[in-house]
Amino acid sequence: MNHIQLENISKIYNASTAQAQVALSLLAQGMDSTEVKEQTGYSVGLYDINLAIKAGELHCIMGLSGSGKSTLIRHINRLIDPSCGKIWVDTSLHATNPRRAPATAVAEETQTTAQTGSSAIDILTLNDKALQQYRQHTVSMVFQHFGLVPHMTVIQNVAYGLRVRKMSTKARHEIARHWLNEVGLPNLEHSYPDELSGGMQQRVGLARALATDNPILLMDEAFSALDPLIRAQLQDQLLELQNRLNKTIVFITHDIDEAIKVGQRISILNGGRLVQTGTPQQLRHDPADDYVAQFMHTKS
Numbered sequence: 220m221n222h223i224q225l226e227n228i229s230k231i232y233n234a235s236t237a238q239a240q241v242a243l244s245l246l247a248q249g250m251d252s253t254e255v256k257e258q259t260g261y262s263v264g265l266y267d268i269n270l271a272i273k274a275g276e277l278h279c280i281m282g283l284s285g286s287g288k289s290t291l292i293r294h295i296n297r298l299i300d301p302s303c304g305k306i307w308v309d310t311s312l313h314a315t316n317p318r319r320a321p322a323t324a325v326a327e328e329t330q331t332t333a334q335t336g337s338s339a340i341d342i343l344t345l346n347d348k349a350l351q352q353y354r355q356h357t358v359s360m361v362f363q364h365f366g367l368v369p370h371m372t373v374i375q376n377v378a379y380g381l382r383v384r385k386m387s388t389k390a391r392h393e394i395a396r397h398w399l400n401e402v403g404l405p406n407l408e409h410s411y412p413d414e415l416s417g418g419m420q421q422r423v424g425l426a427r428a429l430a431t432d433n434p435i436l437l438m439d440e441a442f443s444a445l446d447p448l449i450r451a452q453l454q455d456q457l458l459e460l461q462n463r464l465n466k467t468i469v470f471i472t473h474d475i476d477e478a479i480k481v482g483q484r485i486s487i488l489n490g491g492r493l494v495q496t497g498t499p500q501q502l503r504h505d506p507a508d509d510y511v512a513q514f515m516h517t518k519s
């Protein structure tokens with residue numbers, strides 16, 4: 220079952236609808252994003268992305284710098300809106316969890332049936348209130364540079380998303396303590412972020428994202444700033460947690476080894492275009508083009 224589906228998503232930066240159309244028609248004629256930038260002055264973030272992410276899968280988005288990875292993931296929590304296209308998210312998937320407000324309340328009026336046949340909403344139709352609900356109850360994000368609030372203690376950082384939901388201090392700290400334990404930081408609740416190493420700070424970032432119990436986890440180069448050893452430990456921990464939690468995780472990385480290690484499927488972007496989606500094995504044995512083949516050719 221699909222959890223997230225991007226349908227014909229394109230993003231042309233700093234362009235009006237009419238200006239974006241000019242760039243999009245050049246892309247449709249086969250021009251690449253560098254040529255479009257030279258000809259029109261507009262940056263192509265993404266072009267005509269069609270991507271279905273399954274419920275419970277750990278899906279990596281991989282590509283070189285500037286290929287559109289951050290642009291793509293930021294569409295899923297609507298930090299960025301597309302120039303055109305639709306973004307379907309099945310917000311009903313975890314409606315039975317008693318700790319979460321019913322996600323279907325997000326926007327019943329926009330509930331419809333996506334092309335996949337699943338019950339999903341086009342999140343681009345959400346009004347401000349419904350979008351706030353969606354962000355609080357459906358998607359959480361882990362950032363490359365941790366994004367912790369420096370004047371809050373570790374436990375306050377982890378509990379932050381629950382405080383926003385107006386949960387009592389006792390209840391939210393109990394949940395935060397549980398997740399700090401889960402990520403291997405049981406005794407640091409009263410520390411401040413700047414007292415922790417990078418690896419520890421990112422464990423706090425992970426605990427904060429997990430504490431909200433949201434079904435979708437967005438991870439934007441979450442481990443890229445860490446030393447290789449710590450990075451490998453966090454990858455292992457993520458896989459172990461995912462085995463138990465079965466979240467839908469969209470994991471951005473520019474590192475093919477990381478993508479192969481953690482990703483059940485990998486989508487490869489190049490110049491804002493989605494080149495191929497598949498399991499590591501499919502990409503290795505049947506690469507769509509030379510770009511994919513080059514990434515995969517040394518991988519066993």
Ligand SMILES: Nc1ncnc2c1ncn2[C@@H]1O[C@H](COP(=O)(O)OP(=O)(O)OP(=O)(O)O)[C@@H](O)[C@H]1O
Pocket residue numbers: 232233262263264282283284285286287288289290291473
């Ligand atoms: N705010 C913006 N304004 C204009 N162009 C942008 C903006 N953000 C991104 N772009 C352009 O969109 C394209 C895709 O950028 P994006 O940051 O999504 O790629 P990325 O794969 O995440 O790169 P990196 O790995 O370096 O973070 C690039 O050409 C970039 O210059």
